[in-house]
Structure formats: structure tokens, C-alpha cells
Amino acid sequence: MTTTARPSADDPRVTLDRDLGVFEPVPPYPPRTEREAEFYTLGDGQMFINMGPQHPSTHGVLRVVLKLEGEKVVDLDPVLGYLHRGVEKLCENADYHHSIAYTDPLEYVSSLFNEWAPVMAFEKLLDVQVPRRAEYIRVLSSELNRVASHALFLGWMALDLGGLTPILWSFIERDEIVEMLASLTGQRMLFNYFRIGGVNGDLNHDFMSRLGDWMSRATEQIEAGNTLLNENEIFVRRMRDLGKIDTATALRMVMTGPNLRATGVPFDIRRAHPYSVFPELEFDIPTRSEGDCLARYLLRMDEIKQSLRIIDQCLHNMPDGPVMAKLPRLLRPRPGRAYAAVEGPRGQYATYAISDGTDQPFRMRIHDPSFIHLQSVGVMMPGHLIADTMAIMASLDPIMGGVDK
Amino acid sequence: MTVVAKSWNRLTLPGKIVFTVVPLLIVLTIVAVSAIVLLGPTVIDILAANIEIVRFVVAVTIILLITVPTAFLIIYMEMKVIALMNLRIGPDRVGPFGSALSVVHGLKVLMKEDFTPTGADPLVFTWAPVVVYLSAVMTLLVIPFAPGLFGQDLNLGLLYFFAIGGLSVVGLLMAGWSSYNKYSLLGGLRSAAQVVSYEIPLTLSVVGIILLAGSLSLNKIVENQSGWFTNWYVFQQPLGALIFFIAATAEANRTPFDLTEADSEIVAGFATEYSGMRFGFFFFAEYVNVFIISALTVTLFFGGWNAPFAWPWDVALSLDPGSYGIGMLMLFAIGPVVLTLLFAAPIWLASARVKWWQALIGGFVLANLFLITLGLAGAYIGLAWVAGLLWFLLKTYTFVFTFVWMRGTLPRVRIDQLMDFAWKWMLPASVVNVFVTAAAIVVVSTWRPV
Numbered sequence: 001m002t003t004t005a006r007p008s009a010d011d012p013r014v015t016l017d018r019d020l021g022v023f024e025p026v027p028p029y030p031p032r033t034e035r036e037a038e039f040y041t042l043g044d045g046q047m048f049i050n051m052g053p054q055h056p057s058t059h060g061v062l063r064v065v066l067k068l069e070g071e072k073v074v075d076l077d078p079v080l081g082y083l084h085r086g087v088e089k090l091c092e093n094a095d096y097h098h099s100i101a102y103t104d105p106l107e108y109v110s111s112l113f114n115e116w117a118p119v120m121a122f123e124k125l126l127d128v129q130v131p132r133r134a135e136y137i138r139v140l141s142s143e144l145n146r147v148a149s150h151a152l153f154l155g156w157m158a159l160d161l162g163g164l165t166p167i168l169w170s171f172i173e174r175d176e177i178v179e180m181l182a183s184l185t186g187q188r189m190l191f192n193y194f195r196i197g198g199v200n201g202d203l204n205h206d207f208m209s210r211l212g213d214w215m216s217r218a219t220e221q222i223e224a225g226n227t228l229l230n231e232n233e234i235f236v237r238r239m240r241d242l243g244k245i246d247t248a249t250a251l252r253m254v255m256t257g258p259n260l261r262a263t264g265v266p267f268d269i270r271r272a273h274p275y276s277v278f279p280e281l282e283f284d285i286p287t288r289s290e291g292d293c294l295a296r297y298l299l300r301m302d303e304i305k306q307s308l309r310i311i312d313q314c315l316h317n318m319p320d321g322p323v324m325a326k327l328p329r330l331l332r333p334r335p336g337r338a339y340a341a342v343e344g345p346r347g348q349y350a351t352y353a354i355s356d357g358t359d360q361p362f363r364m365r366i367h368d369p370s371f372i373h374l375q376s377v378g379v380m381m382p383g384h385l386i387a388d389t390m391a392i393m394a395s396l397d398p399i400m401g402g403v404d405k
Numbered sequence: 406m407t408v409v410a411k412s413w414n415r416l417t418l419p420g421k422i423v424f425t426v427v428p429l430l431i432v433l434t435i436v437a438v439s440a441i442v443l444l445g446p447t448v449i450d451i452l453a454a455n456i457e458i459v460r461f462v463v464a465v466t467i468i469l470l471i472t473v474p475t476a477f478l479i480i481y482m483e484m485k486v487i488a489l490m491n492l493r494i495g496p497d498r499v500g501p502f503g504s505a506l507s508v509v510h511g512l513k514v515l516m517k518e519d520f521t522p523t524g525a526d527p528l529v530f531t532w533a534p535v536v537v538y539l540s541a542v543m544t545l546l547v548i549p550f551a552p553g554l555f556g557q558d559l560n561l562g563l564l565y566f567f568a569i570g571g572l573s574v575v576g577l578l579m580a581g582w583s584s585y586n587k588y589s590l591l592g593g594l595r596s597a598a599q600v601v602s603y604e605i606p607l608t609l610s611v612v613g614i615i616l617l618a619g620s621l622s623l624n625k626i627v628e629n630q631s632g633w634f635t636n637w638y639v640f641q642q643p644l645g646a647l648i649f650f651i652a653a654t655a656e657a658n659r660t661p662f663d664l665t666e667a668d669s670e671i672v673a674g675f676a677t678e679y680s681g682m683r684f685g686f687f688f689f690a691e692y693v694n695v696f697i698i699s700a701l702t703v704t705l706f707f708g709g710w711n712a713p714f715a716w717p718w719d720v721a722l723s724l725d726p727g728s729y730g731i732g733m734l735m736l737f738a739i740g741p742v743v744l745t746l747l748f749a750a751p752i753w754l755a756s757a758r759v760k761w762w763q764a765l766i767g768g769f770v771l772a773n774l775f776l777i778t779l780g781l782a783g784a785y786i787g788l789a790w791v792a793g794l795l796w797f798l799l800k801t802y803t804f805v806f807t808f809v810w811m812r813g814t815l816p817r818v819r820i821d822q823l824m825d826f827a828w829k830w831m832l833p834a835s836v837v838n839v840f841v842t843a844a845a846i847v848v849v850s851t852w853r854p855v
Contacts, residue, residue, distance in 0.1 A: 047587065049587050049588070049591075055672060056668055056669055056672060057669040057670070071591070071595075071820055158816055159669060160669045161669070161816040161817060162660065162661070162663070162667060162669060162815075162816045162817025163814075163815065163816035163817075164487060164491065164812065164813060165487075165490055165491050165813050165814065168491035168492060168493060169491070169492065172492060228814070229816075232815070232816065234661055234815055234816050234817075234818055235816050237818075237822060238816065238818070238819055238822070385819060385820060385821060386591070386670060386671070387664075387667065387670045387817070387819050387820065388819065389670075390669055390670055
């Protein structure tokens with residue numbers, strides 16, 4: 001029988017580790033910038049803590065180097081790139097149809113919006129008229145996806161604050177929607193449903209019956225899940241005045257979507273730069289003025305209600321007709337550039353595509369709201385406690401697949 | 406020699422086992438019998454002379470043994486109850502309704518690698534779980550489970566409880582410090598801050614009871630609450646009960662005060678680096694702690710082993726089999742048959758499709774159930790400790806359920822809110838509680854008509 005000798009505290013390896021400070025997240029290179037040099041110099045009574053990339057609540061593989069004073073965060077340095085797959089480059093080497101599939105796994109809880117932005121950009125390049133029925137189906141399915149994404153957010157928010165139950169309740173909601181979309185698109189998460197010039201497949205009976213069943217009890221179900229948290233004293237006290245950001249800073253940080261609307265700016269691309277059939281639909285843009293985590297949380301719940309309104313109108317106004325425009329199999333748009341943005345559950349999902357006349361995009365730039373929002377943690381987190389870092393992060397709702405692209 | 410070896414090799418495995426075990430058993434039996442015959446009286450004399458020590462050793466052994474099934478039961482309960490609250494099914498594979506899953510968990514923890522990280526202080530790292538576990542288990546010694554069923558009736562029982570219970574923070578600090586991990590260190594320091602802060606309102610909240618009972622002995626406190634449930638101290642000390650319950654939750658590091666092992670912030674805190682049975686000790690200690698704080702809440706505020714109502718008349722079961730003579734024998738001989746037939750008759754008469762033998766089987770089962778019920782009722786009435794234990798466990802597990810319920814419902818508080826709550830609200834409230842109780846006692850004892 002062999003036993004491994006246990007290294008004692010004065011083992012040379014251990015003392016070496018301690019002397020060199022290998023357990024401190026010092027970068028293996030001399031500091032490149034002044035900011036880096038300042039950050040990696042510890043003051044009196046301060047310590048680094050390495051949160052992530054393997055941490056239960058960094059929403060994937062985000063790594064945040066926190067400089068702590070006791071439990072208080074003094075400074076932080078988010079380290080990105082653990083999930084980088086080079087999607088933009090992949091898209092440049094695939095033809096226009098294929099590049100849509102690459103954009104799906106960017107923000108994997110709201111895939112339809114990831115598809116919609118490039119599809120719209122390519123349609124502008126090609127000058128395609130999308131059939132009205134296809135536009136309605138796009139709105140219907142993407143609003144469903146928005147509800148699913150927000151439902152997941154509400155659960156995660158509670159889980160990062162230590163509540164066990166809401167995440168499972170919201171997963172019930174999300175699972176129903178995702179199964180519904182699976183019967184429409186054939187996939188649960190990475191739908192690959194939107195096509196240039198329409199959608200892949202018409203509404204089917206299974207989807208419609210599931211949707212009708214769900215719509216009849218959706219409002220009650222979502223309310224039931226929310227009452228678990230909204231009136232909870234612990235939850236509200238932790239969320240209020242946490243990660244507060246004012247309108248000017250939010251605009252300076254280029255925030256969009258619910259995170260911006262929580263600071264009081266009624267900016268919604270569906271109304272500001274209308275696309276698809278949104279001008280025909282009735283819905284409000286909920287805003288809140290506080291700009292804290294609670295406002296961001298409550299705002300998303302209001303958005304779910306508006307999404308349900310839109311879905312209801314889509315079902316009532318659904319026109320007949322084809323779901324796909326007549327297009328050649330190989331697409332060669334004329335040289336030019338196009339930009340398209342859609343309002344997703346996290347904000348502005350945009351694509352800037354340049355065509356050089358071949359069947360592949362010359363350059364495709366993906367603007368992802370998660371990445372943009374994550375930069376504001378540097379403003380929000382310092383001064384808060386270590387427990388709040390997770391709450392602030394969750395309230396911004398970043399998806400690391402989209403951040404790292 | 407070769408003959409023996411050859412015939413031994415021809416034996417199958419069961420044969421080998423039988424031929425090894427049976428002679429061994431025979432030898433052991435002879436040794437044991439002769440030892441009992443020769444030394445028995447002397448040993449019994451010695452034990453009888455030191456009956457207090459024997460009682461203590463037996464009590465400690467039993468308490469150490471019951472912690473394991475108690476922890477298993479509460480772990481299973483938590484898994485199942487939280488699963489139902491989450492609209493999940495929960496454990497349902499091992500045993501009926503998954504009830505053996507916590508046993509399997511225990512085995513898994515035993516078989517896992519016991520890992521010590523590089524840079525950890527091995528001595529402190531090894532002993533931390535033991536300190537935590539023992540400090541939890543040792544407090545069980547003074548809790549009265551039923552009349553006459555307690556480890557030790559210390560006249561300073563309550564003080565002993567808080568003194569030993571406060572030791573667990575030493576273990577948590579040891580674990581947090583020795584792991585050589587910053588998350589563990591944060592967890593250990595959090596637990597120190599939390600437990601030390603909540604120790605004060607916890608202890609002050611029971612001062613009212615000490616004043617009312619005039620004793621620190623838990624047995625005395627429980628006896629004072631006998632009779633109808635209106636005698637329970639929760640009705641005289643509602644504020645004290647509330648403070649005690651909240652502070653005890655914080656003491657046991659349960660949700661919403663489970664900051665020391667906050668998995669979404671500091672990744673299980675002090676337990677991050679632990680694996681195998683060392684982690685198992687922490688895990689057991691947590692659930693034993695849940696049982697203990699529930700038991701203490703029941704003991705102090707909810708009447709302990711007292712039933713919530715007093716029997717309106719004196720009940721005593723005085724069976725003296727000798728006095729019945731031949732009648733008793735007849736009862737034993739004929740009783741089961743008569744009972745079976747009595748229960749079988751309505752079954753048989755109820756439907757024409759029931760065969761006579763089916764009715765007999767049904768009657769037999771029902772008769773047995775009737776006798777068991779009768780026996781249990783007799784034990785409840787006749788044996789005070791059966792009734793006491795029943796009520797005690799019923800009340801205690803109600804509180805265990807409350808803790809599990811809270812875990813399924815509430816999010817976690819933040820460390821500064823936790824400290825604010827302890828020092829700005831709980832401490833003044835418990836001090837007020839002490840003064841109001843003391844004033845009330847003085848007023849009542851002064852103005853009581855003689």
C-alpha cells in the first residue's frame with residue numbers, strides 16, 4: 001500500500017508558494033498599463049479574491065478579480081474570454097444562411113433575438129420583402145422567447161440571493177415555453193428558426209394548442225411565482241438601493257434594454273426605431289426611475305406582462321399567406337453595408353454586416369448587450385459587499401456566451 | 406497435513422466460511438459463558454456501586470448513536486419537503502419513497518477520498534470537523550426527551566447548553582483558517598462574527614424563563630409547564646420565544662442566516678476544501694443542530710414532553726395478571742380467535758363475492774392491527790415516557806419542518822443586515838423582555854392576595 005506524503009506547512013513547495021504569492025492573482029507579465037499596476041498593488045489590509053471562472057454564480061465563466069477590504073469590494077477587474085469561440089470570424093467563413101446558425105449559441109437563453117438581428121441585416125443587404133405572416137410569427141415566437149428569458153432571470157436573481165425555490169418555479173415556466181418553441185422550430189434552445197426572407201416552417205397544431213393552453217394560465221402562473229419574492233422583506237431590503245446607476249452614467253455606459261429603462265429612459269428599439277410589425281401592435285414601455293437592482297428586477301416582470309399582450313395580439317391578428325419569400329438558393333447581395341438592431345430581453349442585439357458581393361459576409365460585427373452591460377459592474381460594485389457582487393451581476397442579467405462571443 | 410490441506414481446498418467458499426466461523430463461535434461462547442459465570446457477580450457489584458457512571462456512559466453512547474439516524478431523517482425530510490415546495494419529486498429511487506437515500510449518502514461520504522489541500526494546516530484541518538460535531542452532540546446530553554429519559558439532569562443545564570453550543574464556532578473558525586483558502590477564511594470569520602453576535606440575544610431571551618422557572622435545570626423548566634397548553638412559557642414569553650427562535654436559527658447557520666456556507670457567494674465557506682467523512686461531520690453537525698435547536702425551543706417554550714392537554718381524570722393502567730387467574734389464560738387462548746372472527750364477520754357479510762378464507766385473512770389482519778393499537782394506547786397511558794417521547798418528538802419535528810420550510814422559502818440576508826438586526830433590534834428587545842418579565846414577577850408576587 002502506498003501513501004502519499006502529506007506536505008507539511010514548512011514543505012519547501014508550500015513556503016515557495018507563500019513567498020511568491022502564487023495564490024494571489026498576479027498577472028504573469030509586468031503590468032501593461034498604469035491602471036493594471038495600480039490594481040495589482042495591494043494596500044494595507046486588502047486582499048484579492050478570485051471569483052470565477054469556476055464559481056457557482058458568475059453565470060458561466062466570468063472571472064472577477066476582487067480587491068477586498070474585509071468583505072467590502074474596493075476595486076475589481078473582470079477577466080473575459082473563457083468562452084470565446086470567434087463567432088464573428090466563423091460567420092465570415094460561412095455563407096449567409098449558415099452564419100445564422102452560428103449566432104444562435106451567443107446568448108443561449110434568448111436565441112431567437114440573436115438570429116433576428118443578422119437576418120434583418122442580411123435582408124437589408126438583399127432588399128428582401130418578408131411576408132407579413134412570417135413577421136407576425138417572428139414577433140410571436142421571439143416574444144415567447146423574451147418571456148422565457150425573463151422567467152429565467154427572475155429565478156437566477158433569487159438563487160444568487162440564496163433562495164432555492166424561485167429558480168425551479170421559473171424553470172417550469174421556461175420549460176413550457178421552450179417545449180412549445182421546440183414543437184414550432186424543432187429545437188429547445190438553439191432554434192435556428194429565422195431564415196433570410198421568413199421563417200423555417202409555419203405554425204403547427206401542436207404549438208398552437210400548447211400556446212393556447214399556456215396563455216390561459218400564464219398570467220396567474222407568473223404572478224404566483226412573483227409573489228414569492230416581491231413581498232419578501234429580506235429580498236426587497238437586499239435589492240433596494242443596490243447597484244444604483246443614474247441616467248447619465250447609464251447612457252454613458254451605452255446601456256440599453258431593461259437596464260436602461262430602469263433608470264427612467266423610455267428607450268425601446270421596438271418604438272424608437274420600429275421594425276417588423278411592431279408599429280401595428282399595442283404595448284407600453286414600462287420604465288422605473290430608481291435605477292437599482294430592485295427596479296431592474298420589477299421592470300422585467302412588467303415586461304413579461306407587455307410581452308403577453310403582444311402575444312395575444314399576434315394570435316388575434318395573424319394574417320394568412322406564405323411564411324417565406326421567394327429567394328434563390330445561393331445568395332449574393334450587392335456590395336454594401338447594413339445595420340440592424342432588435343430589442344431583446346437584455347437590450348439591443350445588433351448586427352453590422354458588410355457584403356463584398358460574394359456569397360459570404362465580408363465582415364460581420366455582432367453587438368451584444370451582455371458585453372456592454374458587464375462593463376458597468378466597475379461602476380456599480382465598488383463599495384458594496386462581496387454578497388452584493390453576485391446580486392448586481394445577476395440584476396444586469398449577462399449571459400457569458402454573448403459576452404465572450 | 407496434506408490430507409487436511411486437500412480436503413480444505415475441496416471446500417466451496419460457503420463451506421470454508423462455515424468451517425471457520427462455527428468453531429470460532431463455539432470457542433467464543435465457551436469463553437464468554439465461563440467469563441460471565443466466574444466474573445459476573447463481581448462486575449455487577451462494581452457496576453452497581455458506580456451506577457451513576459454506568460448511567461452516564463450508557464446515556465452518552467445512546468446519544469452518540471441516535472444522532473446518526475436523526476441526521477439521516479432530517480436530511481431526508483429536507484430533501485423531500487424542499488423538493489415538494491420546488492414542485493419537484495425529490496428522492497424516489499432508494500428505498501420506499503427514496504427514504505434510504507440519506508443512508509446511501511452517508512456511505513458515499515465514507516468511501517470518498519479524504520483530501521487535504523496543499524498548504525492546509527493538517528492538524529487543525531483534521532480536528533475542526535470533530536470539534537463542530539462534538540459540540541453539537543454534547544448539547545443533547547441535557548435535553549429531557551421524556552420524564553426520566555435524559556442524559557444528565559444538570560442543575561445548570563441551560564448554561565451548559567449555551568457554553569457547549571458556543572464551542573462550535575471554534576470548530577468553524579479552525580476549519581476556515583486551516584483550509585488555506587480565502588473563501589473558507591471568509592466563511593470562518595463570518596461564522597465567528599455571526600455566532601458571537603447572536604449568542605447574546607439568544608442567552609438574554611431565555612433569562613425571562615429562568616426568572617419564571619427559578620431554575621436553570623431543563624427538567625425543572627419542563628415540569629413547570631405541565632398541565633394544559635396555556636401553561637407553556639410561550640404564552641408568558643412571546644417576545645422571548647420569537648427572539649430565541651430567530652437567534653437559534655442564526656446560531657445553527659440555517660437559512661436565512663446561512664452566510665457561513667453561502668454557496669452563491671463564498672462557495673460553501675468553511676467547508677469548501679473538505680471532502681469525504683470530514684465534510685460528512687460538518688453535514689451531520691448541521692442537521693443535528695437543527696434537531697437540537699428545535700428540541701430546545703420545544704423544551705423552553707412549548708412544554709417539552711408535556712402533552713398540550715391534561716387528562717380530565719386520573720388515568721392509571723394497573724394490570725395485575727395474577728389476579729385474573731384462569732380467566733387470563735382463557736383470554737389469551739380464546740381472545741385472538743374470537744377477535745379474528747369478530748372482525749371477519751362483517752367482511753364476510755359485506756359482500757357475497759368475498760370468500761370465507763379471504764374474510765378470515767382480513768379479520769386476522771384487522772384483529773392484529775386492533776391489538777397493536779390497543780398495546781400502543783396502553784403504553785401511552787401506562788408508561789409516562791412513551792407519551793412524553795411521543796409528544797416531544799411530535800413538537801420537535803414540527804419545528805424541524807419549520808426550519809426546512811424557511812430554507813425552501815427565504816433568500817439569504819447580507820452580513821451587515823445580519824449584524825444590524827442582532828445589535829440594533831434583537832439585543833434591545835431581549836433586554837426589554839428581561840426587564841418587563843422581572844417587573845411583572847415582582848408586581849404579581851407583591852400584589853398577590855394572601
